[in-house]
Amino acid sequence: MTGKDLKEKYPLAFSQMPMEPILLFGLEIDEGWIPLIEVICRSMYNRHNMFIRQIEYYESCIEKCNKEDADLIATYKHQKEVMQKNLEEYIDQLPTFTQIKEKYGSLRISTTRIDQYYDGMITMAEDMSEHICEKCGDKGRLYSIHWHKTLCDKHADERYGDAARIFRESH
Numbered sequence: 001m002t003g004k005d006l007k008e009k010y011p012l013a014f015s016q017m018p019m020e021p022i023l024l025f026g027l028e029i030d031e032g033w034i035p036l037i038e039v040i041c042r043s044m045y046n047r048h049n050m051f052i053r054q055i056e057y058y059e060s061c062i063e064k065c066n067k068e069d070a071d072l073i074a075t076y077k078h079q080k081e082v083m084q085k086n087l088e089e090y091i092d093q094l095p096t097f098t099q100i101k102e103k104y105g106s107l108r109i110s111t112t113r114i115d116q117y118y119d120g121m122i123t124m125a126e127d128m129s130e131h132i133c134e135k136c137g138d139k140g141r142l143y144s145i146h147w148h149k150t151l152c153d154k155h156a157d158e159r160y161g162d163a164a165r166i167f168r169e170s171h
């Protein structure tokens, strides 16, 4: 999955990030780290989808109600409105991504706001990126050759040739 695919699959998570040009601005990482971002996106959508399911549930209740049962219909309508309000508040307060990039060989994620839950997830993703090849997602290590880059042995060899092997032997 590319950064573009991720943005299309989870638009809510990127609502404050410019869609184009994707590769030049906003989401500037290789595919190996995309799963780290997707875990956070999925978490955002889990809560979002829970509210959607609740709204749909109350809609189905209203449809099934006997038309004369005005009190019950009013109750369901009220419940639905409460859920819609919860959903709007959730979207409003969700810390969405403003920038995702690589810095000094590890992942850096910026969001629209501070949030204890997502800040914890982001810290974990950033820490994990120090051990995951940015190219392919395999187990990687931080290579400090010319500049910093976290890569698996294969991709380090491709990029740095003999220097990668020498780096591994000396670290």
Ligand SMILES: [Zn+2]
Pocket (backbone or CB within 6 Å): 133, 134, 135, 136, 137, 138, 151, 152, 153, 154, 155
């Ligand atoms: Zn790799």
